[in-house]
Amino acid sequence: MGLQALSAMAKGQNGVGAFILQCKRIDFHYCDYWGSSKGMVSFLKHRLAHFAKEHPSIEINVSPKPNHHPVIKGTFINGRIRAICVKNLEPTQIYQKALILRNASGDKVKRWNKPVRSDNPSVRGIWSPFHGAKVSLLSGKGS
């Protein structure tokens, strides 16, 4: 056996080709009795159908949670769950919170302090106009 093959797996690049929204489910929990759910109930009555129509790829569950503050929970493709408490919020604010869940990737919030993340990192770094030899347009030579 001269030549052998190593086993590998092609790596997914979401957005190259197909794009899969990472938020796959949002659960809305509300309470019928507590005043903190007032905005949430209004949201469920008047805004939720529109939100669901806008995002057909998100499964939406509505369930009562008596004697608790209202909460929305997002479940993501990577298996993580993110919950946002929406007590005493207006429907518009709850809509914004739902958008936060929609836009999230599900990963923990990380700090990225490198300007570029790449599968093929450049050996020489990113070109910068403020560094290196100065190019004169007249002579065509570096000074």
Added chain:
Amino acid sequence: MIVDFLDVGVEPPSNPHVLGISFSIASRPLTGYRADGVGPPDLFMKPIRLRTQVPLYLRSPSRAHPHFLRSHPPTPFSLPQCRRYSAYAAQESASNPHPSFEDGQPIDRPRTRRWKDEELPSPLVQRSLSSPKLSALHARLSLPSRFPIQTLARALVTPSADPNPQFNNAALETLGSDLLGYYTSEYLLCHYPRIPIAILFAAQSAYVGSTALATIAKEWGVETAAHPGGEVDPGLLQHLKLASGEEVASPEEAWGNRRRTLSSRVLYDDQFGDLHKGVTTPFSNTNFKFPKDVPRETISNAEDHATGAEAEPVGIPVEDAYKSFVRALIGALYLHCGPIATKRFFQAHFLSRRLDVASLFQFRHPQRELAILCGREGFEAPVARLISETGRLSRHPVYVVGVYSGKDKLGEAAGASLMEARVRAAAAALKSWYLYSPLEVTLPSETEHAGEGFKWSPNMVDYGEVFV
């Protein structure tokens, strides 16, 4: 009343969903027959109005018995996707399996009863219309609207959950597996005509192998049911899990200690060069002989078919369940939406994944292999020359060595020693030969739906790799 392409019956009156309701079935044209979605006008289903609870028997010429099916909303496909009453009612009377029918004609109303969801092995078809998980998955994958959500539900039922081939995804999976293998291998072979067979197997496995498909299904957000059954959400992947401590029989054991070569992998094994699962090899059983003219695939499928329908369902690993879903989805997409949509989906979800084919190579004697290759191609024998070096007397020397055939540089690499750099340079030269990729490629499958201006340019076919 005889209606072609349709196999339908009336719900027993106990079901509240159809009590007193009149609706028309399949008033839409039958789609999914051709790639362009245009079927001949006589393929349109005839609208039928169901007004009463009197049984209405419709006969399909291709079947021996008319079946009682649960009524369902109109679906634009002809796959038998409706839970059949008579099949389960017949289990109660073993002496006469079909008491209600004689010579294909109904003589009496079949003895049926209402089945609870939890008594069925897989969810009812009509429940898939009310599953938010299914519609979300349909939207998430951007499936065409022509792709029925009921078929998506069927693709999620593995044979380990429901052994009945009318309701599981086994048939769709077979088709999808072949399509995935076809599209991937033609892409690899046309874009890398000199790719060695071992690398081809590895690349094929990297794109559409078991692990890759399971990962893709998870990235699509597919979840598995804890246990299969008729009462679970149709949007969950249904498979019978392996019992604790249970192990899957390895096909390697059936093969025994016989030596597996590259030739045997090409001849006998599946598209990844791995042994077929659950297949008796020609050597493990002395009484077993393959007929000369029957391909091996047929035999393995026949065995599956023979054992699959009757035998007790066997648990499968979750990876296999995910794999079967992805394959079945591809097969169903091909049937409903045609090759163009399937290839677009394949391009978007499979080929768009990143794979560095060059990283799959593992050479043992690259210099020797390069010398043989040069001899075969009539090049001058390769010579390694030092191009540059730094830090020879230091702790970290770096040598840059090129391999030359005459005046042509075949490959170049850096190494920490002269020998290492020379070996790496030979490997680089071999990779650049094997991974040659033509600029213009026309895939054979493109001719299936070629338009007017399509121009076929023949693909390059290479002699093959060299063996050391």
